[in-house]
Amino acid sequence: MTYCQPHRDDDSALLEGLRRLRSCAILEMDGEGMIHGSIAGVDALYGYSGEELRGRSFSCLFSRADQERNMPGMLLARVREQGVEQSACPLVRKDGTRFRAALTLERVMPEAGGERVLMVVRDATETFQNQKRMRQAQESAMRAQRMDAFGKLSFDLAHDFNNLLSVIVNSLDMLAARRAGDEGTRRILELAHSAVERGARLNRQMLLFGRGHALVPQRSQINTLLEASLGLYRQVCGDAVEVVLDLGAELPEVELDAGQLEAALLNLLGNSRDAMRGAGTVVLRTRAETRTPAPGGADARFVRVTVGDSGPGIGQDIRDTVFEPFFTTKPEGEGSGLGLSQVYGFAAQSGGMAEIGTSALGGADVSMYFPAARTAAG
Ligand SMILES: Nc1ncnc2c1ncn2[C@@H]1O[C@H](COP(=O)(O)OP(=O)(O)OP(=O)(O)O)[C@@H](O)[C@H]1O
Numbered sequence: 453m454t455y456c457q458p459h460r461d462d463d464s465a466l467l468e469g470l471r472r473l474r475s476c477a478i479l480e481m482d483g484e485g486m487i488h489g490s491i492a493g494v495d496a497l498y499g500y501s502g503e504e505l506r507g508r509s510f511s512c513l514f515s516r517a518d519q520e521r522n523m524p525g526m527l528l529a530r531v532r533e534q535g536v537e538q539s540a541c542p543l544v545r546k547d548g549t550r551f552r553a554a555l556t557l558e559r560v561m562p563e564a565g566g567e568r569v570l571m572v573v574r575d576a577t578e579t580f581q582n583q584k585r586m587r588q589a590q591e592s593a594m595r596a597q598r599m600d601a602f603g604k605l606s607f608d609l610a611h612d613f614n615n616l617l618s619v620i621v622n623s624l625d626m627l628a629a630r631r632a633g634d635e636g637t638r639r640i641l642e643l644a645h646s647a648v649e650r651g652a653r654l655n656r657q658m659l660l661f662g663r664g665h666a667l668v669p670q671r672s673q674i675n676t677l678l679e680a681s682l683g684l685y686r687q688v689c690g691d692a693v694e695v696v697l698d699l700g701a702e703l704p705e706v707e708l709d710a711g712q713l714e715a716a717l718l719n720l721l722g723n724s725r726d727a728m729r730g731a732g733t734v735v736l737r738t739r740a741e742t743r744t745p746a747p748g749g750a751d752a753r754f755v756r757v758t759v760g761d762s763g764p765g766i767g768q769d770i771r772d773t774v775f776e777p778f779f780t781t782k783p784e785g786e787g788s789g790l791g792l793s794q795v796y797g798f799a800a801q802s803g804g805m806a807e808i809g810t811s812a813l814g815g816a817d818v819s820m821y822f823p824a825a826r827t828a829a830g
């Protein structure tokens with residue numbers, strides 16, 4: 453007897469075919485959707501035996517919501533009209549779990565027994581999830597491109613603006629020297645100086661977002677920085693806001709510009725205070741986390757610093773926009789819309805990222821991630 457070893461390619465094609473068959477079911481129904489029999493795969497796909505389904509309406513495979521909007525009836529109506537109908541929707545297994553299904557319904561006319569509809573159901577969960585992942589990756593690439601473009605624009609604007617501010621400051625200093633004894637002029641010049649000071653502050657935030665601000669990174673332990681500034685945070689938030697530190701244990705050290713971290717946290721705390729209208733709770737949380745910074749990239753260790761509050765939160769509709777420079781929902785003159793863009797720019801320039809979420813307190817949660825500093829071991 454000759455024993456014939458199957459070819460490896462044939463083997464894998466067979467296995468792939470079997471895998472596909474396991475994720476496929478074929479049902480035979482009448483024109484009203486009553487199941488007459490199953491040709492393949494219902495037990496593997498639905499957890500029902502062919503016998504259990506016989507005599508039942510195929511609508512039992514649909515979710516309650518789809519049954520209520522008469523999805524099964526509409527599919528049958530389209531098959532009656534067109535002869536064939538394809539659709540993608542969630543279906544429900546016997547144990548109540550759902551899966552994404554690709555359906556093909558086709559009207560067939562057997563010689564005896566009247567109209568029949570064959571329904572081929574394929575478990576499309578994997579395809580659906582792959583498509584969803586691809587969409588998310590495309591969206592995040594577009595978002596990154598948009599933020600990059602804003603960054604370049606901010607950088608150019610801030611540069612020009614900086615030159616203008618320097619000219620104004622020099623001119624004010626010259627005027628002050630000429631009118632040294634004039635009290636009225638001194639007061640006017642003071643006003644002009646404080647406006648220039650505010651302009652310079654805004655400009656620094658724009659530069660930071662545009663990655664044009666030179667950072668001075670130092671190896672630091674974030675928990676120590678937060679503990680040292682707790683008094684300042686409480687002062688910024690006011691007496692009616694409870695500021696809580698929730699510090700993670702054994703955090704790795706990070707290389708960051710401590711002054712800019714302080715500025716970012718003050719921006720976040722100011723936002724929380726404003727959103728809570730001056731009263732509520734703010735939690736400053738630190739944790740060590742492993743993340744994949746870019747799709748397809750390697751995992752890396754980060755320290756995550758989150759400011760969460762009990763305010764109204766940041767709606768899904770604006771979560772993609774709040775990091776953009778000059779986006780503000782505050783009344784004219786009250787917000788420049790540069791606070792969160794400083795947070796975003798600082799985190800990105802430090803090799804990390806910033807993210808918006810929902811706090812356990814029900815309000816907004818804004819996180820910055822900073823890469824763990826290399827240890828002596830590498
Ligand atoms: N903690 C928060 N809760 C609710 N909404 C928030 C919160 N933080 C930010 N936002 C929303 O994001 C917008 C942008 O915030 P951002 O800090 O960039 O600018 P701003 O606070 O409006 O102005 P400023 O430049 O003075 O900080 C805010 O106007 C607000 O709508």
Ligand SMILES: [Mg+2]
Nearest residue numbers: 719723791792
């Ligand atoms: Mg702000």
